[in-house]
Amino acid sequence: METVTLHNISKTYGKGATPALKDVSFSVNKGELFGLIGPDGAGKSTIFRILTTLLLADEGTATVGGLDVVKDYHRIRSSVGYMPGRFSLYQDLTIEENLTFFATLFGTTVAANYELIKDIYRQIAPFKDRRAGKLSGGMKQKLALCCALVHKPEVLFLDEPTTGVDAVSRREFWDMLQQLKQQGITIVVSTPYMDEARRCERIALIQAGSILSIDTPDAIINAYPGQLYALKAAHIPHLLNDVRGFEGVGQCYAAGEYLHMVFRSGSEEHLLAFLEGKGHKDIILKKIKPDIEDCFIRLLTTTHQ
Amino acid sequence: MNERAIVCKGLTKRFGDFIAVNNISFDVDQGEIFGFLGANGAGKTTAMRMLCGLSYPTSGEAAVAGYNVFKQQEAIKRNIGYMSQKFSLYESLTVKENIRFYGGVYGLSDRQLKEKGDELITQLGMENEVKKMVGSLPLGWKQKLAFSVAIIHQPRIVFLDEPTGGVDPVTRRQFWDLIYAAAEKGITIFVTTHYMDEAEYCNRISIMVDGRIDALDTPANLKQQFRATSMDEVFYALARSAKRSAD
Ligand SMILES: Nc1ncnc2c1ncn2[C@@H]1O[C@H](COP(=O)(O)OP(=O)(O)OP(=O)(O)O)[C@@H](O)[C@H]1O
Numbered sequence: 337m338e339t340v341t342l343h344n345i346s347k348t349y350g351k352g353a354t355p356a357l358k359d360v361s362f363s364v365n366k367g368e369l370f371g372l373i374g375p376d377g378a379g380k381s382t383i384f385r386i387l388t389t390l391l392l393a394d395e396g397t398a399t400v401g402g403l404d405v406v407k408d409y410h411r412i413r414s415s416v417g418y419m420p421g422r423f424s425l426y427q428d429l430t431i432e433e434n435l436t437f438f439a440t441l442f443g444t445t446v447a448a449n450y451e452l453i454k455d456i457y458r459q460i461a462p463f464k465d466r467r468a469g470k471l472s473g474g475m476k477q478k479l480a481l482c483c484a485l486v487h488k489p490e491v492l493f494l495d496e497p498t499t500g501v502d503a504v505s506r507r508e509f510w511d512m513l514q515q516l517k518q519q520g521i522t523i524v525v526s527t528p529y530m531d532e533a534r535r536c537e538r539i540a541l542i543q544a545g546s547i548l549s550i551d552t553p554d555a556i557i558n559a560y561p562g563q564l565y566a567l568k569a570a571h572i573p574h575l576l577n578d579v580r581g582f583e584g585v586g587q588c589y590a591a592g593e594y595l596h597m598v599f600r601s602g603s604e605e606h607l608l609a610f611l612e613g614k615g616h617k618d619i620i621l622k623k624i625k626p627d628i629e630d631c632f633i634r635l636l637t638t639t640h641q
Numbered sequence: 642m643n644e645r646a647i648v649c650k651g652l653t654k655r656f657g658d659f660i661a662v663n664n665i666s667f668d669v670d671q672g673e674i675f676g677f678l679g680a681n682g683a684g685k686t687t688a689m690r691m692l693c694g695l696s697y698p699t700s701g702e703a704a705v706a707g708y709n710v711f712k713q714q715e716a717i718k719r720n721i722g723y724m725s726q727k728f729s730l731y732e733s734l735t736v737k738e739n740i741r742f743y744g745g746v747y748g749l750s751d752r753q754l755k756e757k758g759d760e761l762i763t764q765l766g767m768e769n770e771v772k773k774m775v776g777s778l779p780l781g782w783k784q785k786l787a788f789s790v791a792i793i794h795q796p797r798i799v800f801l802d803e804p805t806g807g808v809d810p811v812t813r814r815q816f817w818d819l820i821y822a823a824a825e826k827g828i829t830i831f832v833t834t835h836y837m838d839e840a841e842y843c844n845r846i847s848i849m850v851d852g853r854i855d856a857l858d859t860p861a862n863l864k865q866q867f868r869a870t871s872m873d874e875v876f877y878a879l880a881r882s883a884k885r886s887a888d
């Protein structure tokens with residue numbers, strides 16, 4: 337069953353501006369964990385605003401839980417949870433007051449749905465009497481998430497919920513999303529973290545207002561063409577510069593401890609000789625499997641050109 | 642390289658009974674890329690604000706670019722750049738107006754402003770955006786612009802508080818190209834991030850837990866010390882020992 341649908345949605349903010357969304361169509365199944373991935377300004381937040389009835393599309397139709405986003409906006413608002421990219425907390429209310437406020441707004445209590453939020457709430461509960469304005473960035477983000485969840489929504493829209501959240505809490509957060517999914521909650525989430533994209537059932541890649549592809553993370557990874565390499569040497573910044581100046585190499589970019597690269601025409605031997613000639617030490621070059629981040633970078637940089 | 646950009650001894654900040662930054666000591670060399678990591682609420686922003694001359698320490702000592710954090714806050718502000726965790730440019734001014742505004746604040750002459758401004762815009766490839774409101778730019782572009790503006794006066798050190806938070810993988814890498822270019826020119830980089838791949842791009846990193854610095858070394862040494870294959874694992878091992886965010 338499809339819980340979220342978009343049919344040929346287009347949106348342009350203001351006359352003469354470039355369209356934010358161009359003929360976007362996709363659907364999300366009930367209980368699915370669906371990711372929206374794309375560069376900054378691709379149109380992800382606009383999709384969220386349209387689905388949460390805060391913004392009208394210029395063209396096309398969309399439904400959430402079988403309800404039309406234009407005609408039934410009232411009922412949609414009470415059955416979905418939404419966490420906007422920029423949090424909408426009350427800075428002068430405490431953690432506890434913010435949470436109670438959002439629960440009351442939706443006619444429920446914190447106690448009624450405490451199970452749902454406890455894993456995240458537990459982490460900020462020691463500071464429950466502190467005003468939101470005095471929380472660290474990541475603590476605010478956790479509070480905002482609790483507020484979006486506290487009325488046990490059927491559909492959860494999360495616009496970059498883990499931005500500013502530390503690596504340990506991000507893992508816990510995604511464990512929690514899996515649990516919510518198990519309870520039948522449908523989740524649409526955007527994220528700039530590619531390790532999180534990996535944990536979605538399907539992801540839609542969006543660029544410049546259009547959907548580039550929709551597939552499972554595995555299928556996207558398997559579709560990566562060619563052989564990817566990891567490369568390392570004693571001085572990484574210089575290595576990156578030199579490799580970018582080498583004819584036979586296509587893309588090359590930093591990826592943690594290593595650089596990742598593909599060959600356009602050159603060979604391993606050629607590259608190694610070239611780098612040794614440039615004085616690089618401790619060179620390691622090895623074949624590796626791509627991850628989602630590699631796929632994302634390839635898709636974006638090849639369609640750019 | 643042995644000149645110290647930051648010398649910090651026993652730096653502490655209390656809010657009432659709560660100790661946000663607890664007796665931290667470390668040095669940063671001129672020209673170094675120093676990663677300042679830690680879980681949410683560990684105290685990174687609070688420590689950074691003291692080093693930037695924006696808030697007074699409760700106790701301890703620190704010198705930034707040679708200036709004392711208690712007595713020479715104004716001199717510190719003039720000699721550093723700072724990109725706050727919240728967005729630091731004016732959304733309702735154009736790109737060009739922002740550059741002019743900040744250049745003016747940092748005391749650049751009209752000629753310097755014009756030269757620097759043009760250079761910056763070319764470097765960022767933003768020729769078509771100069772007359773646009775900053776608020777209308779994608780996040781990654783804003784962040785790259787904010788960084789370039791924060792170093793427009795060639796400071797000795799630039800403090801970056803989660804500059805790439807929420808920025809996509811491609812733009813994040815372009816941001817790090819800018820960081821490397823600034824470091825090549827000798828600007829010391831002091832940066833926080835929650836992206837563990839970015840921790841690898843730093844010369845040294847420290848990891849804060851509950852207001853303390855619990856680890857400080859090169860990424861390679863830290864991985865060895867914690868018998869980890871990635872910085873993610875190192876961070877996980879340390880941050881899990883945090884007490885004050887658990888129940
Ligand atoms: N003005 C203040 N009054 C009271 N407590 C404060 C104040 N400012 C910060 N704190 C507290 O100090 C602690 C450290 O906050 P800080 O913002 O430095 O964390 P951080 O390491 O930057 O976290 P994040 O990764 O989430 O940005 C937090 O518990 C925060 O709530």
Ligand SMILES: [Mg+2]
Nearest residue numbers: 473685686726
């Ligand atoms: Mg912070």
